[in-house]
Amino acid sequence: MRLEKCWFCSSTIYPGHGIQFVRNDAKIFRFCRSKCHKNFKMKRNPRKVKWTKAYRRLHGKDMTQDSTFEFERKRNRPLRYDRINTEKVLQAIPKISKVKAKREADHITNRLKVGKTKRKIEARKELEQSISMVKAPSAFKEDATLTLPKQKVTVSYTQTETKPMEE
């Protein structure tokens, strides 16, 4: 059984799922579900629709180059059945998928790091520019730290009676 990829969202199409459209020049478009088929009929470009794999790859959202992608490949020549080989492959599959998931997660954390440092710099800048809002300039001249002195505040806490739910 061959697992095909959806033309629109690049997800895997398992046997018995989806619809395929054959154009008159014999090009086959396979769709995993009616959502993808409808989007195709609306003549949408998968590279411009945000939820597709094509968009995510194009915009650097997902990992694109990795050795774990080499294992999943289109093979046109059927392999001769080999019991030992098949066993090895079946053992390797969970390991490979684990490595792949880890690397994909790392890719996303790396991608998000840029925003984190950027936000930190911006926050620091804002603090420096508008420290006068919380600290008087004269006080700031005496003590040029951006942190405020800690003060103890007494909080009055009154417990409200909670009524049990009426039935």
Added chain:
Amino acid sequence: MAARLFSKSSSVGHTLLGALGTSLVGVGSAAREATTKLNYSDIFFQQQRTFIQMRTNLKVVDNSGAKRVMCIQALKSKKGAKLGDTIIGSVKEAQPRGKVKKGDVVYGVVVRAAMQRGRCDGSQIRFDDNAVVLVNKQGEPIGTRVFGPVPHELRKKKHVKILALAEHIA
């Protein structure tokens, strides 16, 4: 029937726009015409596709000489013909000096249908247009060539000859 409606509506649109074009005269009218054309084609593309039934026009994709066939009877099924079914049709357009001529009543196998059809594994297949290959009463093709893609389901329907002649099998 829907196809006929479409052609009628598009022709109406054309005449209206033609009148507009003559009155306005300019680039704008041409652009408007183009956009409306696009809209019509979109509607055409998204219409609900149904069975091949009486009065459905089908393209003939072999070299029998016929160009267009109108379905006059779908065999086997009451609702109409699907992909791979046999129909009886009347030749509406034909090339000169072909094996069949205009007005002939012929048998044909539907090799492409715009309505989706379930496959043996549960998925579905649909094509761009409705097309037919003319056969005789015994189910042997009249022509010697078949153009465009055909589905592999024809093997189940015992039309192996058509599959052998076909350019592409989908």
